[in-house]
Amino acid sequence: MTQQPFSRPGAVDLSGLSRPAPTSSGPGSPAATTRGSSYAVDVTEQNFQTVLESSVTAPVVLVFFSPSRVPESTTYADEVVAAVEAYDGRFLAGLVDIDAAPTIAESLQIPQVPLLMVILDGRPAAQPIPGVLKREEIDTLLNQLAQGLTAQGITSRHQPLAAAAPAGDEGDDDEPQVDPRYAAAQRALENDDVDGAVAEYQRLVDANPADAEAAAGLAMARVLQRTQGVDLTAARDAAAANPDDVDAQTLVADLDLLGGHVDEAFTRLVDLVRRAAGDERNQAREHLLGLFAAVGNDDPRVLRGRQNLASALF
Structure with missing residues (x-):
């Protein structure tokens, strides 16, 4: 199809918008849901900065469309929303109707519509993509982005957006929202x-x-x-008496983790990896990797633990 040109063509530069001022909605809560999706929002001039701010948590896929100039671009926006929804919060779809919000398109120098732009940490994560992508092309793009983010250790997600609370629910504001x-x-x-x-x-x-x-x-x-019904004192005594027993050491590492002694748990298993060999060494290493996953790859204690594990292995 023929693309509809827009004004002020040129490179998109969001460098000045990477850390917009917080709004009352807060990061990750730019507005109510749109198009029946938990991970899509209509972007307006009022909530634009908040939508950008939410890209600090996880990528925002902005779709610029025009119902009046390119009617089929509205269908394209719906396709992007459906694709994003399947990723359960890895992405948030931000729909920019340039007829309703021309200032946004002008400030970003959008050359034509439709156009798709992925924002991460307030900046473009890839070159803007003009025109209409087929659904399988959208899926491929999002899958590649998700894989790239995972490889970089970026695994955070947007929380599902909620519509306005029904009347009478004012007292529920302090209750934590559980991801379904x-x-x-x-x-x-x-x-x-x-x-x-x-x-x-x-x-x-x-x-x-x-x-x-x-x-x-x-x-x-x-x-x-693994720690259900375990006697802590008996487990520690067994580990102290058998410093090279993998089962005894991994059990105490589990107990240390649950007790909040994360560094101690990691150090115990790193030392065991350093001493052990063969299958026992691999068993200790795999167990430690499981504890890393339980704590979270972005935790600084995990980052230190991984460095110490690499030193022990090599």
């Missing part, structure tokens, strides 16, 4: 059903291996599962 993907696993943990939580998190990981939150939940649930 993990609700069943969290309910199981609240009911002391650790095995059920492991099963629920495993189901999520099997369905989407790139779901870092589910993987972290599974790792922590497995720690809880």
Whole structure:
């Protein structure tokens, strides 16, 4: 199709918008949902800065369209929303109707519509893509972006956006919002059903291996599962008496982790990796990697632990 030209062609520069001033909505909550999606928002001149701010959490996929100039671009925007929805918060779709918000398009020097732009940390994460992409092309683009982010250790997600609260719900503002993907696993943990939580998190990981939150939940649930009914004193005595026993050392590392002694847990297993050999060394290493996943790859203690593990291995 013929693309509709817009005004002021030129390079897009968002460098001055990388850290916009916070608004009352806060990061990750730019507005109510749109088009029936939990991860799409209509971008207006009023909420534009907040939408940009939310890209500090995870990428925002901006779609510029014009119902009056290029009517089919509205359908394209809907296709992008549907594609983004499938990623459960890895992306937020920001829909910019340039007829309703011309100042945004002018300030970003959008040369034509439709146009897709991925924003991360307030800046373009890739070259803007003009024209209409087919659904499979959108899926490929998002999949490549998701894989690249995961490889860089960027696994955070947007929280599902909520529509305006119904009348009478004012007293619920302080209650934490539970991501519906993990609700069943969290309910199981609240009911002391650790095995059920492991099963629920495993189901999520099997369905989407790139779901870092589910993987972290599974790792922590497995720690809880391994330590059920364990006598802390007896476990520590056994580990002290058998410093090279992998099972004894990994059990105490689990207990240390649950007790908040994260660095101690990591150091115990790094030292064991340094001393062990063969299958026992690999068992200790794999166990340590599981504890890294439970704590979270962005945690500075995990970063230190990984450096120490690399030193022990090589």
